[in-house]
Amino acid sequence: MQSLAPGCPVRHVPSPNSDARPAGEKVSLVVVHAISLPPSQFGSDDIARLFTNMLDPAAHPYFAGIHTLRVSAHFLIRRDGELIQFVSADQRAWHAGVSSWRGRERCNDFSIGIELEGCDDLPFEDAQYGRLGELLRALRTRYPFEAVAGHSTIAPGRKTDPGPFFEWMRLRDLGEELLPDLNATR
Numbered sequence: 001m002q003s004l005a006p007g008c009p010v011r012h013v014p015s016p017n018s019d020a021r022p023a024g025e026k027v028s029l030v031v032v033h034a035i036s037l038p039p040s041q042f043g044s045d046d047i048a049r050l051f052t053n054m055l056d057p058a059a060h061p062y063f064a065g066i067h068t069l070r071v072s073a074h075f076l077i078r079r080d081g082e083l084i085q086f087v088s089a090d091q092r093a094w095h096a097g098v099s100s101w102r103g104r105e106r107c108n109d110f111s112i113g114i115e116l117e118g119c120d121d122l123p124f125e126d127a128q129y130g131r132l133g134e135l136l137r138a139l140r141t142r143y144p145f146e147a148v149a150g151h152s153t154i155a156p157g158r159k160t161d162p163g164p165f166f167e168w169m170r171l172r173d174l175g176e177e178l179l180p181d182l183n184a185t186r
Helices: 046-051 061-065 126-142 168-173
Strands: 002-005 008-012 018-020 029-035 075-077 083-085 091-093 111-117 147-150
Touching (some): 002 126, 075 126, 111 126
Parallel strands (some): 075 111
Antiparallel strands (some): 002 008, 018 091, 075 083
């Protein structure tokens, strides 16, 4: 296990679902997502299997419809706060899909995607908020992003995550600098 910054250990599981950012493109946005596989179930390695194209379609009925997706995120924060990195933040991860932020299309080009192991129906864990704050602080030292937004904000009508149980004000309480534009997050 390596460390992204002091106090922010990270396990690396490389995903092939990434490529180079467009020339000269800088990271200006962090997108917060939520994912659970199978839906509303936690603790398996199925998210990592999805992000590494190794999801077994026979392992669960839901997987038959998603196992061919080629998706990833830069980071995943598990329920216990474990941090897993799938894609270098210098690269473009395939996390946002069809998306728009402040009139700019293709958010994958200029964003870092952070998945929280969770769903729309349950609160997130204290350990996840703590790790998310540490990760955002570590990222901000190298990528001076302008905003943090939910997947639902950049893909309205198509996505709902991180969902109604994500506490944006709690994230703001971890540090004002982490959410420079709180009104833009939802």
